[in-house]
Amino acid sequence: MKTRAFSSSTFGVLVAVGMGLLANVACSTAPDPPAGSGESIGGGGSGAGAGGTGGDAGSAGAGGQSAGSGGAGGQPPGPSGGGAAAPFVEYEAEVMETNGVVLEPTRAFTAVASEASGRQAVRLSNVGDYVRFKNQGPSNSIVVRYSIPDGGSDFWTTLSVYVNDELRHKLPVTSRYAWTYGDHNHFNQPDQNNPGLGVPHHFFDESRALLSDIPAGATIMLRKDASDTAAEYVIDLVDMETVAPPLPKPAGYLSLIDDCGGTPNDASDDSGALQHCIDRVQGEGHAGLYLPPGEFRSLSKPLSLSNITVRGAGMWHTTVSGYFARFDCWGNNCKYHDFSVFGDTIQRKDDSPENAFGGNGSSGSLLENIWVEHVKVGYWTGADTNGLVIRNCRMRNLFADAVNFYGGTSNSIVEYTHARNTGDDAFASWSPADRALNRKNVFRRNLVQVPWMANCFGIYGGEDISVEDNVCADVVQYPGILIARQFGSHPFSGMTRIERNTLLRAGGSAYNEEHGAFKLHAAQGLLQHVTVNDLEIIEPTHAGIHIEGPAAMDSIWFNKVNIKKPRTAAFHLSPGSNGAMDAAYVVATEAPVGVIDQSQGQFKILPGAGNAGW
Ligand SMILES: [Ca+2]
Ligand SMILES: [Ca+2]
Ligand SMILES: [Ca+2]
Structure with a gap:
């Protein structure tokens, strides 16, 4: 199938082989809305408990391109106009040639395949087992x-990468950043890494490597030697990409190595050199x-910045790593381009600011071409942040949100960003009522794959918040998009616009509840002023659209929604839901039931033209 190209106009995913589609990722600092526990479909483990410390709202992420429904080989139909294109081509292991064991699809929480893209993966157990693709x-x-068994935080080994049957690389792999146990009450406790707690989840991590040129048509093999x-x-899955050469030092910039004594690729601490260089740029007026x-x-310490531009040689070429790989902006106009931040977080502690980017409520800050892994949250914004732009970034393998627009953060955007394997909402806009109102934030053309907890996108109050042209795939326990008066949020005002998004295999079981793929939750007050247009919901784990109270809803409009093959129903109205919504051109196909109405008639779906299948 063809690859969608990635570029600034579309972030897409490509899925070269087979059916798969992509998913997303996210990060956050505070506890997001708790992901729930619950039994998993298909039998799985006991879910996680309820949680949350008042936490933050999760973030959502999701990416752009339209994911398809995954039929064999084809690109799935996306929402009209949606999507971002990724710069890499994604190959699902389950459609590769293999002598290993192809895991059957499952949505059962605590089953390893339930956290895999496409809900399938391949197990290589014996020496000589491989997956191979062109x-x-x-x-x-x-x-x-990949996922390997939990050998604790110090277990590292390798996986062999062959190109045209010649060994090209021994890829380092570890269980250090994976495997979480217990429910949400264990978030902040060291025992979340104790297998004795049971409820194993958060199985996957990733490894990346720059290789020398591999031509089109070459055979790539991953083998257990x-x-x-x-x-x-x-x-x-495997992502293949052509990486550009390193970017040179721009004129007028200080170099971390030449001007400030940083030493690359050794064990020595560069915290001092980094901070020294930051201080010199700011104090001496360098570019x-x-x-x-x-x-x-x-x-040894987080980095403190203000009014500065930091540029790396490219997200594949320059990496700042370690437990204190954190950039905190304590002013305005912190602009970060073209590098990676690989932290060393091995558990979620909500009182520990293990976030790649944070600081106070800055204005005019920017992240562009930044790759973040192994931290708690990618970017947790300070209260009253204004005009933050996050563009063309990757945020993966996190313990909480990818991005959380918190506490009065306004006029801010996440676009063309890929999130995968986040431990909380990939992308969230959380507006607690005791802070200023979040206004005019936008999440657009993002791709989110497999958040292991919480949602792809979580919107918790605010004015004129938009979620546009994203793709969200393979949500393990929660909705793909959650719009909620929850976590002490402000009401929704202006218009919350959800336009041209695709939710693929979203929804899940948490907190003893079966969450639909798209959920409106009036948990703490009237929920209103939401318009949903051009939404594709494909093979949701439970229902397509889920309504929950106990507070009322009104001024809610759904227009042009396709719900394909929900496991339970097109709509689920939970007990206690009340109020009304308008629905026009909402078409369900292969829905076992049209509406599961547990509201005792207290929630009304007001039908307009063009509805079918429910
Ligand atoms: Ca897969
Ligand atoms: Ca662990
Ligand atoms: Ca060093």
């Missing part, structure tokens, strides 16, 4: 999404700070 276009890099010592490797190619460690 490279559809030239590339020079690889990302492998004798020196690859994990008992087994569950391979979910910016350049981070040359290489990995720089931040091991």
Whole structure:
């Protein structure tokens, strides 16, 4: 199938082989809305408990392009106009050639395949087991999404990467950043890493490597060799990409190495050199700070910045790593471009600011071409942040949200950003009533894959918040998009616009509840002024559209919604829901039931023209 190209206009995903579609990721600092527990469909484990410390709202993420329904081979039909294109081509392991075991699809929480893209993966258990595929276009890099058994936070081993049957790379893999146990009450406790708690989840992590050129048509093989010592490797997917050469130092910039003594690719701490360089740029009026190619460690303190531009050599070339790989903007106009932040967070602690980006409520800040992994949250905004732009970023393998627009954050946007394997909402706009109102935030053309907890997008109060042209796939426990008066949020005002989004295999079981793929939850007050247009809901885990009280809803409009093959029903009206919504051109196909109405008639769906199938 063809690949959608990635560029600034569309962030798409590509799925080269097979059916798969993509999913998303997210991050956050505070506890997001708790993901629930509950039994999983298909039998799975006991879910997580309720949670949340008042936490933050989750974020949502999702990406752009329209994901398809995953039929064999084809690109699925996307929402009209949606999507972003990714710069990589994604290959699902389950459609590769293999002598391993292809895991059957499941949505059962605590089953490893339930957290896989496409809800399928391939297990390599024996020496010599492999997955193999043909490279559809030239590339020079690889990302492998994998799960290995939990050997604790110090277990590292390798996986062998072959190109045309010659060993090209031993890819490092670890269980350090995966495997969480227990329910949400264990979020902030060290025992969340204790297998004795049961309820294993959060199985996957990723490894990336720059390789030399691999032509189109080459055969790529991942194989468990004798020196690859994990008992087994569950391979979910592979992303192949052509990475541009390193970007040079711009004129007028200080170099971390030449001007400030940073030392790449060694064990030594570069925190001091980094902060020294930041301070010099600010104090001496240089144009910016350049981070040359290489990995720089931040091991002793978070970095404090203000009114500065920091540029790396590219997200594949420059990495700031370590437990204190954190950039806190304590002023305005912090602009970050072209580098990676790989933290060293191994558990979720909501009182610990293990966020790649944070600080106070800045204005005019920017993240562009930034890759974040292994932290709690990608960007937790300070209260009253204004005009933040996050563009063309990747936020993966996190313990909470990718991005949370918190507490009065306004006029801010996340676009063309890919989130995968977030431990809370990928992308959230959370507007607590004791803070200023969130206004005019936009999440658009993002792609979110497999958040292991919470939603792709969570919108908790605010004025004129928009979620547009995103793709959200394979949500493990929660809705794909959640619009909620919850977590102490302000009311919704202006118009909350949800336009041209695709939710693929979204919805899930948490907190003893079966969440629909798209959910409106009037948990703490009247929910109103929401318009939903051009929404594709494909194979939701439970219902397509889910309404829950106990407070009322009104001024809610659904227009042009396709709900394909829900497991339970097109609509689910939970007990206690009340109020009304308008529905026009809402078409359900293969829905076992049209409406599960547990509202005792207290919630009305007011039908307009063009409805069918429910
Ligand atoms: Ca763990
Ligand atoms: Ca997969
Ligand atoms: Ca160093």
